[in-house]
Amino acid sequence: MPVANIQVSETPLVLYALRRADDALILGHRLSEWCGHAPMLEEDMALSNIALDLIGQARELYTYAAKAEGKDNDEDKLAYLRDVRQYRNLLLVEQPNGDFAQTLVRQFFYSAFADLYWRAMMASRDTTLAAIAAKSEKESAYHLRHASEWIIRLGDGTDESHARAQAAIDHLWAFTGEMFAVDEAERALIHAGIAVDPGTLRGRWLTTLSDVAGEATLALPQNDWMQQGGRVGRHSEHLGHLLSELQSMQRTFPGQTW
Amino acid sequence: MVTVLDRDSDLRRRAWDAAASVVDPEIPVLTIADLGVLRDVVLDGDRVEVAITPTYSGCPAMNMIALEIEVALERAGFRQPKVRTVLSPAWTTDWMSEEGRSKLRDYGIAPPQASNSRRALFGEQAVACPQCGSKDTELLSEFGSTSCKALWRCKACREPFDYFKCH
Numbered sequence: 001m002p003v004a005n006i007q008v009s010e011t012p013l014v015l016y017a018l019r020r021a022d023d024a025l026i027l028g029h030r031l032s033e034w035c036g037h038a039p040m041l042e043e044d045m046a047l048s049n050i051a052l053d054l055i056g057q058a059r060e061l062y063t064y065a066a067k068a069e070g071k072d073n074d075e076d077k078l079a080y081l082r083d084v085r086q087y088r089n090l091l092l093v094e095q096p097n098g099d100f101a102q103t104l105v106r107q108f109f110y111s112a113f114a115d116l117y118w119r120a121m122m123a124s125r126d127t128t129l130a131a132i133a134a135k136s137e138k139e140s141a142y143h144l145r146h147a148s149e150w151i152i153r154l155g156d157g158t159d160e161s162h163a164r165a166q167a168a169i170d171h172l173w174a175f176t177g178e179m180f181a182v183d184e185a186e187r188a189l190i191h192a193g194i195a196v197d198p199g200t201l202r203g204r205w206l207t208t209l210s211d212v213a214g215e216a217t218l219a220l221p222q223n224d225w226m227q228q229g230g231r232v233g234r235h236s237e238h239l240g241h242l243l244s245e246l247q248s249m250q251r252t253f254p255g256q257t258w
Numbered sequence: 259m260v261t262v263l264d265r266d267s268d269l270r271r272r273a274w275d276a277a278a279s280v281v282d283p284e285i286p287v288l289t290i291a292d293l294g295v296l297r298d299v300v301l302d303g304d305r306v307e308v309a310i311t312p313t314y315s316g317c318p319a320m321n322m323i324a325l326e327i328e329v330a331l332e333r334a335g336f337r338q339p340k341v342r343t344v345l346s347p348a349w350t351t352d353w354m355s356e357e358g359r360s361k362l363r364d365y366g367i368a369p370p371q372a373s374n375s376r377r378a379l380f381g382e383q384a385v386a387c388p389q390c391g392s393k394d395t396e397l398l399s400e401f402g403s404t405s406c407k408a409l410w411r412c413k414a415c416r417e418p419f420d421y422f423k424c425h
Binding site: 142 | 312314315316317318345346347348349350398399400401402403404405409423425
């Protein structure tokens with residue numbers, strides 16, 4: 001018996017929390033795929049710990065989205081019982097792990113943004129979002145430091161690691177534009193002082209990127225054509241495969257608990 | 259009137275002490291009071307509600323801690339105790355008590371530094387070895403056995419050690 005997808009009434013605030021929750025959950029899940037497979041024990045633990053932070057952030061955000069919606073949904077239903085087209089995450093975070101360089105470049109692009117974003121969100125007029133931001137900001141500072149150190153090590157390492165890191169940057173670049181895009185629903189929240197205008201963060205994000213890339217002897221792409229769609233549920237083929245694994249237990253045994 | 263107040267403050271103290279006796283399952287030398295996780299104990303008649311704040315967003319110890327608080331309060335005679343999680347203000351390692359810091363050091367974990375050191379990028383921190391006290395130490399991994407710890411090594415006594423990250 002297939003389990004029906006839940007319906008979510010996406011008011012601007014619900015949608016806003018859901019988008020950030022989906023970013024954190026999907027990226028956390030991707031990182032957790034490294035558990036037991038990372039190139040060394042320390043890194044296995046690091047990636048799993050970062051995954052744990054992100055899934056923790058996702059839980060707070062889902063709980064808040066469910067509360068803001070005020071229906072029958074909760075964090076588990078939002079994570080386990082929505083299908084691909086109902087997911088609102090950035091295309092960047094659902095991209096496959098690829099090699100170690102690709103995982104770390106994805107992490108670097110996201111963390112450099114998340115670090116600025118959560119710090120700015122601490123001033124949100126929405127007290128719950130501000131509280132979640134205060135916690136997430138501390139975590140993303142460590143995530144960014146971890147990713148930055150790896151980018152430098154890979155870029156300024158061997159010819160092989162340099163080539164792989166550069167290839168990952170070139171490949172993932174087109175997925176970074178979505179982080180700074182704003183639609184009408186979000187514009188209203190920005191006006192109300194609830195959300196941050198991500199466009200205002202792009203300059204500092206680029207500075208972080210060029211500082212680290214410079215030290216890593218890597219080049220940032222010049223092309224500015226950007227891929228979009230994740231925020232409205234148009235995803236790459238990869239998300240469906242990820243969800244089939246993430247949701248398989250709840251889909252097979254509906255409502256089961258630990 | 260006075261007796262009622264005394265009874266209440268006595269009850270509240272008993273509830274606080276019971277909750278404060280709960281230890282972090284991953285660092286059993288620290289109580290949740292040492293950690294600054296225990297925020298408040300509120301009495302309503304004979305009902306007691308305890309407020310705690312999560313350390314890290316994804317800390318798996320929080321569920322365990324909440325359960326153990328309930329058990330400790332039941333044992334102390336409080337019926338149907340409640341545990342509430344408060345997100346704001348966000349927990350910081352600056353709330354860790356001096357006693358907690360020295361217990362950590364004795365346990366072999368370097369205690370957290372002041373929270374402004376978090377933004378020190380690329381090895382600018384100096385963490386003293388909890389074994390020999392030397393400051394000649396190096397970071398091995400930003401993430402240790404739990405998300406609140408990093409893995410360091412002392413270059414003087416050669417011992418690897420955990421550092422409780424500032425947060």
